[in-house]
Amino acid sequence: QVQLVESGGGLVQPGGSLRLSCAASGRIRSTYVMGWYRQAPGKQRELVAAITSGSSTNYADSVKGRFTISRDNAKNTVYLQMNSLEPEDTAVYFCNARWATFVYWGQGTQVTVSS
Numbered sequence: 001q002v003q004l005v006e007s008g009g010g011l012v013q014p015g016g017s018l019r020l021s022c023a024a025s026g027r028i029r030s031t032y033v034m035g036w037y038r039q040a041p042g043k044q045r046e047l048v049a050a051i052t053s054g055s056s057t058n059y060a061d062s063v064k065g066r067f068t069i070s071r072d073n074a075k076n077t078v079y080l081q082m083n084s085l086e087p088e089d090t091a092v093y094f095c096n097a098r099w100a101t102f103v104y105w106g107q108g109t110q111v112t113v114s115s
Contacts, residue, residue, distance in 0.1 A: 004104055014114075038091035048069075050069065051078065
């Protein structure tokens with residue numbers, strides 16, 4: 001089993017920044033692909049960004065150039081640096097870990113972008 005705990009969410013004004021963290025514990029391995037997803041009210045959960053064990057990344061078009069995903073395998077932690085936040089980024093953000101048929105989710109952290 002793998003446990004994922006997100007932190008760093010909160011309320012921020014448009015144009016502001018937040019940094020989310022996801023700490024993994026249990027049977028986590030550096031081979032896991034780590035990702036961030038988000039779900040806004042009334043919408044489906046969507047991929048925001050993902051990073052492989054070799055640090056290859058991919059991003060949703062809506063966040064390219066504004067968000068950066070990174071990982072520290074020694075700390076079993078993945079980060080999401082979010083800059084130039086927009087009201088449309090408001091959602092619950094979930095950490096995800098997957099490898100082969102194994103998929104794990106965190107409980108989520110709320111991000112609200114509002115003036």
